[in-house]
Amino acid sequence: MKGLEARNLSVALAGRAILQNVDLTIPEGGVTAIIGPNGCGKSTLLRTFAHILRPSSGTVLLDxxxxxxxxxxxxxxxxxxxxxxxxxxxxIRVRSLVTRGRTPHQGRFGLLSRGDHAAVDRAIALVGLQDLADRRVDRLSGGQRQRAWIALTLAQETSILLLDEPTTYLDPPHQVEVLRLARQLNADLGITVVMVLHDITLASLYADCVIGMKNGHPEFATRPGEPLQADQIRNLFEMDVHVLAHPTSDRAVIVPVQ
Known part of the structure; x- marks a missing residue:
């Protein structure tokens, strides 16, 4: 089995159980969004998939x-x-930041090869920052800054990209900019994207599959193309919603009941 899987996965932080007995398979080659209330374990799951956190029990499988x-x-x-x-x-400037993504590919002395420089150029082009490659990162807009960081991960030339709340602190146009980029990377390069999102409608619009987390455990995981249901959102967030058809696509729009 290729890709990421969690098998009977539990994680505790500071003696408190955050994830409990999670069994989950991330669809290979798709875009998956993880949603759920604050403190439900979304970011902990992603960081455990990245092997930044170690399980208390169970296993994360990679391929x-x-x-x-x-x-x-x-x-x-x-x-x-x-x-x-x-x-x-x-x-730090954009090109220097993105170059840090080549670390896993460099030799003992950390010298950049012609291939490393080409990978950095490709990553910068993929996120559309060619004209800003020599600009200081702290002088970019919020959306541009996120693109620069995504370019760093692209320079790694990985086939799985984990994004932990990539739209945090961004205004709506920049949120859409980043999520469109994630979809573009998936469509053009076949990268498996897994992202934690707070906005339910954005998750519905930009992800193929949605995982709903609650109390450290997945409440549901939709299949590719399967729309979210009102009862799933109601059980997850304890709020009533309408699930409406998007006017120009087959995606769903989530609207709270007034």
Whole structure:
């Protein structure tokens, strides 16, 4: 089995159980959104998939192999992870930031090869920042800054991209900009994208599959193309909603009941 799987996965932080007995398979080659109330374990699940957190029990499988047994360099060539609100090094420019994504591919002395430079150029082009490659990252707009960080993960040339709340602190146009980019990377490069989102409608519009987390456990996982149901959202967030058809696509729009 290729891709990411959780098998009877439990994670505790500071002695408190965050994830409990999670069994989950991430669809290979699709875009998956993880939604749920604050504190339900969304980010913990993503960080455990990235092997940043270690399970208390159970296993994360990467391509059918216990991820703990995968050498770090091989893992970094397979999975790219973008945390919430990454800290930008002071004064760093876009190209220098993106170049850091080549670390798993560099030799002992960390010298950049012609192939490394080409990968950095490709990553910058994929996110549309060619004209800003020499600009300081801290002088970019919020959406541009997120694109620069995504370019860093693309420079790793991984086939799995984990995005932890990539739209946090962005205004609506920049949220859409980042999510469209995620869909574009999936469609053009076949990258498996898994992202934690707070906005239910954005999850519905931009993901093929949606996983609903509650109290450290998946309440539901939709199949590719299966629309969200009102009762799923009601049980997950304890709120009443209408699920409406999008006017120009087959996606659903989630509207709270007034």
């Amino acid at each position: 059918g192999r216990d991820i703990a047994q995968v050498p770090p360099r091989d893992r970094a060539r397979r999975i790219g992870f973008l945390p919430q609100s990454p800290q930008t090094p002071e004064g």
